[in-house]
Amino acid sequence: MAMKRIGSQTVKMSNPPSIIGTASVVGPKEGDGPLKNYFDIILEDDLWGQESFEKSESKIQEEAIKLAITNANLSPKDIEYLFSGDLLNQIISSSYTARQLEIPYFGLYGACSTMAESLSLGAMIVDGGFADKVVCATSSHFSSAERQFRFPLEYGNQRKFSSQWTVTGAGATVLSSTGNGPYITYITTGKILDLGIKDVNNMGGAMAPAAIDTISQHFKDTGYTPDDYDLIITGDLGLVGKKILLDLMKKEGFDLTNNYSDCGIKIFDRAEQDTHAGGSGCGCAAVVFNGYIYKEMIKGNLDRVLLVATGALHSPIITLQGESIPGIAHAVTIDNLVV
Amino acid sequence: MAMKRIGSQTVKMSNPPSIIGTASVVGPKEGDGPLKNYFDIILEDDLWGQESFEKSESKIQEEAIKLAITNANLSPKDIEYLFSGDLLNQIISSSYTARQLEIPYFGLYGACSTMAESLSLGAMIVDGGFADKVVCATSSHFSSAERQFRFPLEYGNQRKFSSQWTVTGAGATVLSSTGNGPYITYITTGKILDLGIKDVNNMGGAMAPAAIDTISQHFKDTGYTPDDYDLIITGDLGLVGKKILLDLMKKEGFDLTNNYSDCGIKIFDRAEQDTHAGGSGCGCAAVVFNGYIYKEMIKGNLDRVLLVATGALHSPIITLQGESIPGIAHAVTIDNLVV
Secondary structure (H helix, E strand, O other): OOOOEOOOOEEEOOOOOEEEEEEEEEOHHHHOOOOHHHOOEEOOOOOOOOOOHHHHHHHHHHHHHHHHHHHOOOOHHHOOEEEEEEOOHHHHHHHHHHHHHOOOEEEEOOHHHHHHHHHHHHHHHHHOOOOOEEEEEEEEOHHHHHHHHOOOHHHOOOOOOOOOEEOOEEEEEEEEOOOOOOEEEEEEOOOOEOOOOOOOOOHHHHHHHHHHHHHHHHHHHHOOOHHHOOEEEEOOOHHHHHHHHHHHHHHOOOOOOOOEEEHHHHOOOHHHHOOOOOEEOHHHHHHHHHHHHHHHHHHOOOOEEEEEEEEEOOOHHHHHOOOOOOEEEEEEEEEOOOO | OOOOEOOOOEEEOOOOOEEEEEEEEEOHHHHOOOOHHHOOEEOOOOOOOOOOHHHHHHHHHHHHHHHHHHHOOOOHHHOOEEEEEEOOHHHHHHHHHHHHHOOOEEEEOOHHHHHHHHHHHHHHHHHOOOOOEEEEEEEEOHHHHHHHHOOOHHHOOOOOOOOOEEOOEEEEEEEEOOOOOOEEEEEEOOOOEOOOOOOOOOHHHHHHHHHHHHHHHHHHHHOOOHHHOOEEEEOOOHHHHHHHHHHHHHHOOOOOOOOEEEHHHHOOOHHHHOOOOOEEOHHHHHHHHHHHHHHHHHHOOOOEEEEEEEEEOOOHHHHHOOOOOOEEEEEEEEEOOOO
């Protein structure tokens, strides 16, 4: 067993990569929400001058990556690898962004777990000595996602109360082999779990078992307890998933009541914004992490965070064939100080 | 610059991971072709007892991974990470396979470049000390791909001569931090290139510029020349792409006439099998690599191979919106001896 492995699903960085720049770009609805002061760019309309929602999503991701690189005082040619993915078929938002940037590119698909998947791979590649500077990114768009996964918006379909609202937004993180933090210190990689949920309007329920599995394993592998974290935050379990997670984590022996939250709950004002169970999508964890969490860490208001981005690997074609929706969750520890 | 980097797009492994087991599973047409004696399992029908082509593709990938692990004298619980992806939306073949195997999972999307993408990331993670044993895998299925990317087979659509035939098959590679080779020694990661091709029946043309870019960069970064390789093989450029590649590589100053081939050309007998420009799909490079190339390396008939898996990041929705098809190519050097 290699020495960086500290448990069945966790590795500890030997030279923790530093976050040296981030950026977040969000749509108008996200920019109206409780986290509005944390985002770098808030769009006035969600097409952003493009002809389609898909092209708009690409532009959002491209601008987020460019801004993160600028915020790190670098230019795209300084970046050795780009790790990115998104929800659209053939991850077109990411591929067309990578075409514009001309950075060696690893395309990922982890559904809404992509922010943590990209940070995991990016951090290991830097820690392993293969690169000095990488970018990890993802995006989602309410309108491109709705028409791909559920119904075209023009149908005016009524939303269930367990549904979530796909975030329009993109986030990008520049990781470096040197820097002053925050640092990525531990990575716990998820397995796919599927407890048989087939309701495409209850993604939180589909993803919660995977989040519980990954968080529990993270504590077992690292020896950390919930109290060692200032914040443990899942990507987009929403209200339904949050309740399941808190209940079942307690049964596993971990009380997360005091320091647990979910990016999908934090990003919208439920009473004012009519988003039912909360936000979702790759962009949800991406903008909350690269906006809110990163900036609170820089200010010193949060010192150690466990980001657990959660993905529902929902596929319209295979759901129509009677299959249930598998979930996955990847966890990344971000530390202001390296211990 | 970290010391494992030896050029703008290439890294050299410091402890080259060894391939300790592979497997290939192919459909009936592939099992009738010139490479039939190299495959581990040849299906009698391409549904393999499943209700849909998509479920069949998942089963094909799952059996390929399980067999590769068995061939490495291991069991799934010995594997620390699974790196896999495929062509289907939401990479369902890979996700549903990962659900069955319960191995920590990184989902990838690189279209038909996935075999080299998974080997690149898997090798770096092992070389970086994060894992001792990983599996890299991918699959494709003619019938699931045709209906997703072009037309349902029931339409009886006529195929153009520049079209390729998506391979039904899956390949899997077990990489280990210890072993007797063949070894992965160099990794050259591609950038996305797009020269404006919009014809979904000419994927070879769309991918050739990316392959040329990656192979040229590989020679510049490593100092190798074409003669240093026993075989330089692209994933699925087919006859159209092969001609472009040989011509343009010559203009770049590299003569590949003597030792270049393409997995898509090798897998089918053009005269007998009516596959027009050749084979394609993630499974094409996967089964040719894990079947033919690996077994010829073990026999000592090939000692150093450059596998250049090529991906056309074709998306039906964005092509309908007028966009061209970007290509990417990732290259991996496989060596019988570590220099």
